[in-house]
Amino acid sequence: MTIATEAHANIITANTIPADYFANTKPIIVLMGVCGCGKSTVAAHLTDRYGLKYAEADDFHPQANIDKMASGIPLTDEDRWPWLDTLAAWIDERIAAGEAAVVTCSALKKVYRDKLRRPGVVFVYMQGTFDEVMERLSHREGHFMKPSMLQSQFDILEEPGDDEVHVNVHIGLADPDQEAMAVAGALNL
Ligand SMILES: Nc1ncnc2c1ncn2[C@@H]1O[C@H](COP(=O)(O)OP(=O)(O)OP(=O)(O)O)[C@@H](O)[C@H]1O
Numbered sequence: 001m002t003i004a005t006e007a008h009a010n011i012i013t014a015n016t017i018p019a020d021y022f023a024n025t026k027p028i029i030v031l032m033g034v035c036g037c038g039k040s041t042v043a044a045h046l047t048d049r050y051g052l053k054y055a056e057a058d059d060f061h062p063q064a065n066i067d068k069m070a071s072g073i074p075l076t077d078e079d080r081w082p083w084l085d086t087l088a089a090w091i092d093e094r095i096a097a098g099e100a101a102v103v104t105c106s107a108l109k110k111v112y113r114d115k116l117r118r119p120g121v122v123f124v125y126m127q128g129t130f131d132e133v134m135e136r137l138s139h140r141e142g143h144f145m146k147p148s149m150l151q152s153q154f155d156i157l158e159e160p161g162d163d164e165v166h167v168n169v170h171i172g173l174a175d176p177d178q179e180a181m182a183v184a185g186a187l188n189l
């Protein structure tokens with residue numbers, strides 16, 4: 001059980017999950033947002049604490065996509081469709097097996113999220129300003145995605161709307177474990 005403190009409550013700035021949303025389905029938590037917002041870090045804390053199945057979307061990219069991003073060229077929709085399809089298939093397997101899961105996926109546009117949207121899927125949007133995310137990215141080492149790619153991610157970002165089942169996490173207010181606890185509290189994990 002999670003004890004949500006007042007500090008945790010401040011991190012969550014929106015929550016549109018209907019009261020009975022998980023009545024018949026296990027949660028499939030899609031941590032989304034621009035590169036470097038902290039998705040993988042929070043996912044590690046959530047999976048450690050709750051033993052959830054985990055898919056890191058970067059592991060589903062074909063090598064050509066990784067090479068493209070590593071050379072500083074943003075992906076196009078055409079690059080992303082097949083990648084999103086493989087992620088959606090992974091989610092379907094979890095749902096068929098009745099397993100709760102965490103997926104880290106940028107899911108920057110609504111049409112990308114539409115590919116992943118299913119009963120039980122909740123988007124956890126890690127929201128920060130360009131400067132807040134750049135602060136994180138500029139200290140990250142050994143990752144193929146360079147800070148210079150951040151603007152291209154913000155350029156196409158469509159934040160989840162009220163018609164999407166989602167939780168907003170405001171980054172930069174707490175350490176990763178507290179962020180994970182805030183997410184867990186919002187989802188009643
Ligand atoms: N709550 C936090 N406070 C401070 N730094 C953090 C926090 N969460 C993550 N970081 C740091 O920010 C950087 C980016 O985090 P992370 O790699 O998890 O982002 P990501 O969204 O998974 O990125 P990508 O989409 O590029 O894989 C890392 O160096 C990480 O250690």
Ligand SMILES: O=C(O)[C@H](O)[C@@H](O)[C@H](O)[C@H](O)CO
Nearest residue numbers: 034035036058075106107145
């Ligand atoms: O849609 C995209 O452009 C990609 O998913 C990127 O977001 C990267 O894979 C990720 O951020 C790695 O750092």
